[in-house]
Amino acid sequence: MSKYIDRVLKDVKQKNANEPEFLQAVEEVFTTLAPVVDAHPEYEAEAILERIVEPERTIIFRVPWVDDKGVVRVNRGYRVQFNSAIGPYKGGLRFDPTVNLSVLKFLGFEQIFKNSLTTLPMGGGKGGSDFNPKQSPHTPGQRCSDREVMRFCQSFMTELFRHIGPNTDVPAGDMNVGGREIGYLFGQYKRLRNEWSGVLTGKALSYGGSLIRPEATGYGAVYFAENMLATKKDNFKGKICAVSGSGNVASFAAQKLIALGAKVVTLSDRSGSIYVEKGLSQKDLEAIMELKNVARGELSDIAAKIKGAKFFAKARPWQLADKLDCAFPCACQNELDGKDAAYLLKHGCTVVTEGANMPSTPEAVAAFVKAKILYAPGKASNAGGVATSGLEMSQNSEHLSWTAEDVDNKLRGIMKAIHDNAAAAAAKYGHKGNYVMGANIAGFTKVADAMLAQGVC
Numbered sequence: 351m352s353k354y355i356d357r358v359l360k361d362v363k364q365k366n367a368n369e370p371e372f373l374q375a376v377e378e379v380f381t382t383l384a385p386v387v388d389a390h391p392e393y394e395a396e397a398i399l400e401r402i403v404e405p406e407r408t409i410i411f412r413v414p415w416v417d418d419k420g421v422v423r424v425n426r427g428y429r430v431q432f433n434s435a436i437g438p439y440k441g442g443l444r445f446d447p448t449v450n451l452s453v454l455k456f457l458g459f460e461q462i463f464k465n466s467l468t469t470l471p472m473g474g475g476k477g478g479s480d481f482n483p484k485q486s487p488h489t490p491g492q493r494c495s496d497r498e499v500m501r502f503c504q505s506f507m508t509e510l511f512r513h514i515g516p517n518t519d520v521p522a523g524d525m526n527v528g529g530r531e532i533g534y535l536f537g538q539y540k541r542l543r544n545e546w547s548g549v550l551t552g553k554a555l556s557y558g559g560s561l562i563r564p565e566a567t568g569y570g571a572v573y574f575a576e577n578m579l580a581t582k583k584d585n586f587k588g589k590i591c592a593v594s595g596s597g598n599v600a601s602f603a604a605q606k607l608i609a610l611g612a613k614v615v616t617l618s619d620r621s622g623s624i625y626v627e628k629g630l631s632q633k634d635l636e637a638i639m640e641l642k643n644v645a646r647g648e649l650s651d652i653a654a655k656i657k658g659a660k661f662f663a664k665a666r667p668w669q670l671a672d673k674l675d676c677a678f679p680c681a682c683q684n685e686l687d688g689k690d691a692a693y694l695l696k697h698g699c700t701v702v703t704e705g706a707n708m709p710s711t712p713e714a715v716a717a718f719v720k721a722k723i724l725y726a727p728g729k730a731s732n733a734g735g736v737a738t739s740g741l742e743m744s745q746n747s748e749h750l751s752w753t754a755e756d757v758d759n760k761l762r763g764i765m766k767a768i769h770d771n772a773a774a775a776a777a778k779y780g781h782k783g784n785y786v787m788g789a790n791i792a793g794f795t796k797v798a799d800a801m802l803a804q805g806v807c
């Protein structure tokens with residue numbers, strides 16, 4: 351490792367000792383940058399690494415709201431505005447009890463490089479709250495009602511609105527923030543500002559959303575994997591795929607995989623995993639999407655209704671199939687560890703494509719890189735979501751709506767460009783086929799050069 355990287359990493363560890371997810375993300379990126387930092391002494395001279403690890407601004411705020419029983423509840427809200435060198439801050443909002451500053455700084459840091467890879471002018475940011483829409487504060491085992499979610503979102507936006515704007519910071523959805531939440535957040539923003547603007551993406555079609563935005567992250571991950579397979583003159587026909595999660599990213603990745611002739615044998619959620627040896631059908635998948643998005647239930651509720659499905663309570667999906675070709679981790683960070691990676695490699699897996707952010711632990715990443723399989727890190731392979739958010743922003747500013755075909759074609763083109771850029775950067779620095787090095791170097795270089803051009807700021 352270069353002395354410069356070593357020094358900055360030590361300093362980051364000392365300053366952020368209680369932020370393990372953030373440190374994991376920084377270490378993962380920095381340990382791949384030695385060739386580019388060595389070739390560009392100006393990055394050290396201008397303290398690019400020291401500056402890129404420090405958010406430009408972090409906002410932490412109180413979110414008071416009233417539940418259905420009339421009790422006042424208080425959550426903590428955040429927005430980490432990490433880097434605006436190449437465009438307005440852009441990144442999702444996550445509502446989950448696991449949300450804290452470390453998680454949001456890791457996600458915001460990743461977002462800088464992901465957004466840079468999309469080729470669109472978007473900086474990096476992330477936000478959210480420790481609010482849990484899946485657990486009512488007053489009735490154990492029940493979810494928050496729609497009205498409670500609405501009141502929470504309105505209070506959250508009542509503070510956030512003063513920090514964001516279509517040319518400043520454009521949030522989107524992430525875990526537990528889908529169409530319902532974006533609608534409530536947008537309504538409150540519009541009311542407070544007295545203006546309609548494209549300040550959030552992931553909106554419904556009736557008020558400025560883009561076709562294909564809900565599908566984009568999952569479809570994009572599959573398109574990225576298709577590009578990797580094409581380098582081996584291969585495709586998805588007949589491939590056995592394990593997918594984790596059953597939310598937005600997982601369900602649309604599974605939908606596209608089935609459409610391309612693959613066999614999707616697993617899905618999961620916090621209740622456990624389902625395994626279907628013959629593969630899920632599109633009809634099974636529709637029933638699962640209805641369960642997760644409308645009834646807001648758990649996979650354990652539906653497993654018995656899917657023909658041939660076995661349910662494994664609290665289990666992850668990686669070690670259920672005796673043989674498989676591809677894995678798509680699409681649930682959450684650190685959901686695939688070194689033991690899972692060893693199992694996957696031993697049982698035939700040669701393609702791992704991350705739909706989630708940082709789902710593989712450092713041990714798992716090292717195993718995939720060492721085995722030289724086709725391994726796509728999330729910042730490259732799940733960039734289709736934010737890229738399509740960028741397309742939503744363009745449609746909003748031009749007051750236009752593109753067709754689904756237009757957007758899907760643009761998404762395919764962007765995923766191919768991200769794949770090719772990452773592959774080219776890896777080859778240029780002597781690591782052909784290493785998409786981790788390639789994605790980090792390509793994403794970093796563009797932002798670093800923009801920061802150099804803008805002086806010390």
Ligand code: NDP
Nearest residue numbers: 524525526567595596597598599619620681682706707735
């Ligand atoms: P959703 O909330 O729609 O779905 C998340 C899924 O993961 C759910 O099935 C959830 O289970 C499961 N899950 C979450 N935490 C755990 C856990 N600790 N153990 C087991 N299962 C878990 O989120 P998304 O699909 O939007 O996001 C998934 C991942 O993709 C995240 O890492 C996100 O940052 C990333 N991502 C999302 C993008 C997007 O456009 N939505 C864009 C780029 C990345 P349950 O239903 O039980 O809660």
